[in-house]
Amino acid sequence: MNERAVVRIGERLVGDGQPVYVVAEIGINHNGSLDVAKKLIDGAVLAGCDAVKFQKRTPELCVPKDQWYIERDTPWGRMTYIDYRHKVEFGAREYGEIDRYCKERHIDWFVSCWDEESVDFMERFDTPCYKAASASLTDHELLRKMKSTGKPLIMSTGMSTMQEIEKSIAAVGEKGLLVAHSTSTYPCPVEALNLRMIGTLKALYPHVPIGYSGHETGLSPTWAAVAMGATFVERHITLDRAMWGTDQAASVEIVGLVKLVANIRDIERSLGDGIKRVHEGELAARKKLRRVHGEEESGVHASVGADNASVAVNGNGHAKGANGHANGTNGHANGRRRALTNGA
Numbered sequence: 001m002n003e004r005a006v007v008r009i010g011e012r013l014v015g016d017g018q019p020v021y022v023v024a025e026i027g028i029n030h031n032g033s034l035d036v037a038k039k040l041i042d043g044a045v046l047a048g049c050d051a052v053k054f055q056k057r058t059p060e061l062c063v064p065k066d067q068w069y070i071e072r073d074t075p076w077g078r079m080t081y082i083d084y085r086h087k088v089e090f091g092a093r094e095y096g097e098i099d100r101y102c103k104e105r106h107i108d109w110f111v112s113c114w115d116e117e118s119v120d121f122m123e124r125f126d127t128p129c130y131k132a133a134s135a136s137l138t139d140h141e142l143l144r145k146m147k148s149t150g151k152p153l154i155m156s157t158g159m160s161t162m163q164e165i166e167k168s169i170a171a172v173g174e175k176g177l178l179v180a181h182s183t184s185t186y187p188c189p190v191e192a193l194n195l196r197m198i199g200t201l202k203a204l205y206p207h208v209p210i211g212y213s214g215h216e217t218g219l220s221p222t223w224a225a226v227a228m229g230a231t232f233v234e235r236h237i238t239l240d241r242a243m244w245g246t247d248q249a250a251s252v253e254i255v256g257l258v259k260l261v262a263n264i265r266d267i268e269r270s271l272g273d274g275i276k277r278v279h280e281g282e283l284a285a286r287k288k289l290r291r292v293h294g295e296e297e298s299g300v301h302a303s304v305g306a307d308n309a310s311v312a313v314n315g316n317g318h319a320k321g322a323n324g325h326a327n328g329t330n331g332h333a334n335g336r337r338r339a340l341t342n343g344a
Contacts, residue, residue, distance in 0.1 A: 029237065031243065
């Protein structure tokens with residue numbers, strides 16, 4: 001049997017057979033305000049997220065020099081682009097407080113590093129993993145730098161060809177790697193989401209946890225991603241989608257985040273294990289509505305297991321095994337099944 005795709009992030013196992021790991025991407029939606037960042041952390045905790053994520057850049061390395069002195073209007077007045085990038089960039093003091101606050105609120109935090117110096121900077125903090133943004137997927141040196149820390153690496157795949165994805169995975173190796181399907185349009189129209197790529201990536205990389213990083217305005221595609229097998233999800237969050245900033249419009253407000261996570265947990269519980277059972281709650285309807293009973297009817301009895309809800313059906317009167325099959329019959333009826341004319 002193939003080994004399941006599972007990676008440990010902090011205290012959590014992330015991957016097949018595990019609860020979906022939900023990441024609230026704060027990014028730079030804090031607009032340089034530590035107070036706003038803390039409110040967003042509080043919102044993520046309220047919603048039941050597993051982690052919050054920020055972005056870390058060295059502006060002089062990440063902003064092309066020909067853009068440094070281009071002036072733009074900002075909430076702090078008109079300033080050059082390089083000054084703006086510094087304005088929204090958190091340093092050691094801010095991240096030290098974020099580290100303390102997330103530990104106090106019992107939520108993981110980590111960052112996407114956009115350059116090698118930012119990796120060195122972040123190593124002073126005990127974050128459980130790193131994230132590579134879609135824009136960094138082809139920066140193999142940066143990917144290797146993050147992977148060399150020994151921490152798991154989450155890699156987003158937006159704005160990338162399949163060949164680029166394959167080369168990047170080969171560059172860092174599959175061990176400790178998680179890959180997120182993504183489309184880098186902000187906000188992203190639903191017809192461009194291509195959620196079936198989740199299945200494609202899972203088939204290509206069966207030992208790598210596959211997730212989804214969404215930039216759509218609604219919630220339903222993220223729920224669909226979970227139903228299609230995403231083992232972790234990431235969504236940008238904001239206090240108000242009307243706030244200033246390029247990522248705000250593609251972000252989820254806190255009320256929506258609460259709904260997003262609650263329904264993810266409902267979807268997880270609803271998926272089941274694929275083994276057909278008659279549940280205890282069906283017995284009364286079965287007895288009342290079924291006009292033609294199967295030959296195994298006399299053997300229907302409550303079989304209360306860990307979920308307190310399953311019922312075993314055995315035509316020979318024997319109890320079913322834990323795998324849901326009747327002992328000696330493999331769960332198949334011995335006689336001819338007749339069509340049902342009543343009930344659901």
